Amino acid sequence: GMKLQSIQALRGIAALLVVIYHARALEIAGIARGGSSEPALIGGLFASGFAGVDLFFVVSGFVMVWVTRDVLPGRTTSADFLFARVTRIYPVWWAAATLGLIYMVLSGGVALFNSSGAAITPDTPEYQYLWKSYLLVPQAEYPVLLIGWTLIHEVYFYLVFALLLFLPRGALPYALLIWGIAIVGASLAGLPTPIAKDLLTLAVHPMTMEFIFGATVGLVVTSGLFWRPGIVLMVATLWLVAALGLQGEPTPYTLQWGRVLEIGLPCALLIYAVAALDVQGRLAWLVPALVGAVLSIFVFQLFELVPASPLDLRQGAVILSTLVGGIGILVTLWIGWLLGQARPGWLLQAAPLWRGLLGATTRAGDWSYSIYLFHLFALGIIQRLMLRIEEEGSLATYLRLGTTGIGDNLVFLIGGLVAALLAGWLGYVTIERPSVFVFNALRRKLFRRSL
Known part of the structure; x- marks a missing residue:
């Protein structure tokens, strides 16, 4: 079926958000190790980079409805779908998890032999832990590669959606509605926990709603129900940037319903707008949205806030940055309209630049699953390299995190991003x-046949 370039681009953005989020944690740790008290360069909105996961979940729900839009319900379709998804997710996960396991063994984090020196056998907890990690089965601890926790949710979505493919397409909205009501009901009954540690807490975790949001958006877009996607795009972009700015220190609420309502909802609107514009061939609307987002983020970053900053400071910064972003959008639209009237040639000359930018982000989207799984190793390598080279010579201002000035932080951030993409x-x-x-x-x- 038709592949939506714009949705791939959103995947690329989601992956980069997570990379920057983890780079920030390593940067803070590096600065602390250097015994300095300087603030991390990666702050402000990027402290909320975990939202990349929320965007991935909503995209996931959307994509599943999108790729199955023309199939006949039934056993073959369901098995075909599940086969395609499972073979897509596990091989790369096994490679990354094995790297994680090797790293843990080498650094003494996980022993392949228990304390008495005997090898691990099927009845030891370590063995249980490892097979559950590799199969992405929920358990009390994080899997062998930490970020695998999100894939445990993904596999659960796939299994439920494979069951929904037995239903006639017309029943899908009702099935999603019932599923959503069940999730809300479970929360009212106090069943979920911030981290899904067994089958029940996985099944009722509020983040499942993000998947349902995405699937709902998929139904709306495949039905051809388009309402002002250009305007929706502007609102969703500013809402998402504002939501990232408002996130404080994590609490049980923000780890569950907080992220679903504050981040999942604008992500769903964003995906609706972007997919609708893509289907209609009107992706030029991405330009004012991008200008608004960049301006808004830039202004917010000037406040140098961190998750621990007081809420009223964050609110003030969000109001100002959203206003500036909104003005930026209006000015871009106005200039675009004026040029469209007076100098349409100029607009056409700029088109390759925007297409190139979209193409690059789409490529990052193609690699997004691998970026997501391997970026922690890449960041770790950059960190080690910086420490190693710094011991050799006099480059400390650029290579020791925590040195006064921005040089060391920039080297780490740019090096980390390049390494993660690579x-x-x-x-x-x-x-x-x-x-x-x-x-x-x-x-x-x-x-x-193929989906």
Whole structure:
């Protein structure tokens, strides 16, 4: 089926948000290790980079409805769908989890032998922990590679959605509604916990709502129900930026319903607008939205706030930055309109620049799963390299985190981003794409058609 370039681009943005979020944690740790008290360079909105996960979940729900929009319900479709999803998620996860395991063994975090020196056997807790990690089964601890917790949610979404594919398409909205009501009911009954640690807390976790939001948006877009997607895009962009600015220190509320309502909802609106504009071939609307987002983020960053900053300071910064972003959008639209009237040639000349930017973000979106799984290793390597080179020579101002000035922080941030993109590309080319190729060939043989 038709692939939406814009949705891939959103995946790229989601992956980069998570990378910057983790880079910030490492930067803060590095500064503390250096015994300095300077603030991290990566602050402000990017302290809320965990929201990349929320965006991934909403995109996931959307994509599942989008790719199954023309299929007949039933057993074959359901099995075909599940086969495609599972073979997409596990091979790359196994590669990343194995790297995580090797790292843990080498750094003494996980022992392959228990304290008495005997090897791990199927009845030891370590063995249980490892097979659950590799199969992405919920358990009390985080999986062997920490970020695998999000994939445990993904696998759960796939299984439920595979069941929903037995229903006629017309029943899907009702099924999603019932599922959503069940999630709200479970929360009212006090069943969920901030981190899903078993099948029940996974099934009723509020973040499941983000998936349902995405699936609902998928239904709206595939039904051709488009209402002012350009305006919705502007509102969603400013709302999302504002929501990232308002996030404080994590609490049980923000880890559950807080992120669903404050971040999941604007993400759903954003995906609706972007997908609708893509289907209609009106992606030029992305330009004013991007200008608004960049201005808004820039103004917010000037306040140098952190999650621990008082709420009233964050609110003030959000109000001002949203206003500036909104004005930026209006000015961009106005200039665009004027140029469209007087100098349409100029607008057409700028088109390749915007297309190039969208293309680059889309490529990051193609690699987004591998970026997500391998970026922690990439950031760790950059951190080690900086420490290693700094011991050799006099480059401390650029390589020791916590040195006065912005040089060291910039080297870490830019180096980390480049390394994460490189790791994502490598994972994509060496593991992800080959495995997709092999399993797609197998899938055509098994199901004699493709989703």
